[in-house]
Amino acid sequence: MYFKVTLSGVEAIKKSDTRIKREKGKSIIDFPDQFTLIDIETTGLDANFDSIIEIGALKVKNDEIVDSLSTLVKPDDPFDLSDFITDLTGITPEMINNDGIDTKSALHKLLDFVEDDLIIGYNVSFDINFIYDNVLNLFGAKFSNNYIDIMRSCRKLTPELKHHRVKDMLKEFEIGTEQKHRALSDCEQEFKIYKCVKDQVINGVGIEEFIKTRKKTPSKNIKLSEITTSKEEFDEDNPFFQSYVAFTGGLDTMVRLDAMQVIKDLGGEPQKNVTKKTNYLLLGNKFYQSQLIDGKSSKYKKALSLKSDGQPIEIITENVFLDIIDEME
Template sequence: MNFVTIDFETASSDRGTPCEIGLTFVENNQIVVTKSWLIKPHCYPNFDYFNMLIHGITPQMVVTEPEFDEIWTEILPLIEGKFLFAHNAGFDFSVLRKTLDAYDLPYPNVAYACSYILAKNIWPGLSSYNLKSLCNERQITFDHHRAGADAKATAELILIGLANKEITNIDDFKIKGRMSIGKLSSTGYQPCQTIRTYTKPDFRVVAADTSHHDRDCLFYERNVVFTGKLSSMERSAAQKIVISIGGRITEGVTRDTDYLVVGFQDYRYVGEDGMSSKQKKAITMVNSGANLEIMSEDDFLRSIDGKWNSMKIKVEAY
């Protein structure tokens, strides 16, 4: 495969303040070259102390360096039309987009994938998927948190992963890598995401038992949708409780939805705004006057009352 890995270091928590960019170029599954540029961010000389602790780049190191818009003329031809990788691509591509926006520059046309997501799908069950931990596991040594070194280490890690899954082209990612390809172009942005396999639970037995219906419960004879991961229980258990009470579970947010229960949203999958498509649609509907309530997991637990939360109804028995 041919691809380019990209990595940014930032001067502050603002993602539009890159102070270094690194690119590693891979051709025919061989690392060809790594390039890096120090950048004088638009926030200069204001660097966050925490960021400097991480990457070691100080204002003094970039005082004579060009700003991003100056080096972009050199970088753009190197990545335009290419397939890019980044480790935790949600961060790096957010840095790229926000910086281009700050300088009123058009987006390049690139396809990209996230090596963090790829690693989780290739090597499930690891305690950590940060770049340092993954590279330590595979004896890849590098100067962590410098953009060029991180880009090269990411490329080495990707090559091991691609060989592991026998991924030889972009089309293989959907089946073998279980991930969709992200896109950035002059017309917009589409994040890279995990393709999740989901088997819809069969709640027919639960629904047939009406002995625990509770007309006083908020969810009785109401349509309830869940999104995100619950911390208190599996989603299927929460759905069983709603059905046991006498509520109805639906998968998508529609005009008939009464409640959307929002659990933890992983920004690597839902995007940097931290909202799933269900939540975004629900907010739009509420703003348009829909009689729909969006509630947190804590609100949900309070609404089902302590007797349900303590599982006196043995939903796991169904």
Template sequence: MSIYVKNGVLHVSGVQDKIRRKGQEWPDFISDYTMLDIETTGLNPYRDHVTELGAVKVRANKVVDEFSQLVVYPRSNHVPSFITKLNGITEDLLLEKGKPVKEAMTAFRTFIGDDIVIGYNVNFDLNFLYDLARKFHLPELSNNYVDVLRLARVYYPQQHNRLLDCIQRAGIAQVEQHHGLADSLDTKKVYDDFRQHFTPELLQEAQGKLKNIDLLQEELEVWELGFRNPVNNKKIAFAPEVEISGTEAAQMVNNMNGIAQTGVKADTDYLIMSDDGFFSKNNPETLKAREFNHAGSKIKRLSESYFLNMLDEWARS
């Protein structure tokens, strides 16, 4: 088996099917694409949901079509108050103007088509969209993509690089609207500004930021891992029934400045369960973790798929 990152994508032999098969990021300036942005109720695609879909279709650097749609779900449409404060989207608004999620996502997937996708921190958006496309048996969202945030980090090194920061620096706007279509249009303006000012050297630097790491070869340096390393200083135990090789998983964790444990212990941070075992209430490892937590521990149980996708998020960051 092997565990490695190639051009920002995590590869784990034997369990690759557990990782979202999203496309390949490649920093570049292209003239035909779909620029997109979504609004959600939170950061976690396993727990939160999409409230708004927005995008513009671009041909020869010109906007030729737009997409904007609020989304309503058959069950809960609760919107946290801090989200409403940010973008004005409320549950009542979704119920009044939202389109059923399956219908909305089907139309959005058709709008995107086979285009290269561009967005600001677009991997976040793609996680939600990928899962919705899969849920409704739509064409897999494996489109390659450009992340404008990666370009911003090279163009504005050692600075805060929110979309708001970029649109203010470029004189595009003073506020971020936090709506899918409006933010897509603003992100296009940021992308066009970078297109005008980037040098070949800056673009090459951005492309060189994609991770290429053998996670089993040797202990990695802090600069290789970056500050988004999800296992940094975490004590991690793998349940016996996980499909990934326990030996290689432990070696990977140790190489990434984590601490692999043999069996769950009182000081375990993450207990990685098989996807089936995660939902079993009588799993021995779950029962041990529950006992420790009752005594004051703070063990988080993660399914194997969740853990691997968490690593893939790091690989793509």
């Protein structure tokens, strides 16, 4: 028995004990002028449970787009396209059923398009996990191209920003106002972001120095007693007011200290561990994508246990957390 986090809570799902150990390519930091940029749209966040519904890709040579690929994908199994995904992307079940091609044909097109290129994308591990699992299941092959995550360089280049989502970087570089959430359009926006980052690095410290300094730094030992707020009035209707919020897994869009500060500024209490006081457990996207099925987090297990015992604890993902914050702003 496994558990899937949904927008409304945690859903128990039966699944075989067979787990995919991904042998992906290497994640590297560089600024090449030849690559394939990819983006996908899916029915949800977890490659173990959700399906690809659209694929987009750009072939880039000499820093110029020379070819593109775009297709809707009709999942092989019955799929549940939530109102949330339709509102986000504009993709409807009718569009998929009328214009989508089967997953195997779509991935065959993508593999022919990509060949052995270096892959680039925004938070691209998410896309690669879906592609890897489906290629392995459908073709018995491993999608092992090396890849570059644009978001990693954005976080290094603009550490002063609270978030580093696509829409944040579009605003930062003044190249757009909103993310389209359609695969090919997102590819085009992400390519613009990549070029802005590359230009700033070249005109700043230079590529070699940037790569050299982009090493991981030890995580800060966060002391909850040091997280305070200057705010004296709070919106008592916000869901985190007077709520205890624990965290597990790495965050993609901000460092944990900043997320804890957000909770404090909303009148809530950030926690290091899940306790009987906990109202929310926030799962970082990295945890959701790579560790949820393995059940490695003791905090996650404890939250599930408390929930089954009747404690009103909600388990939400980083993306849902950010959506809530956006709505309040």
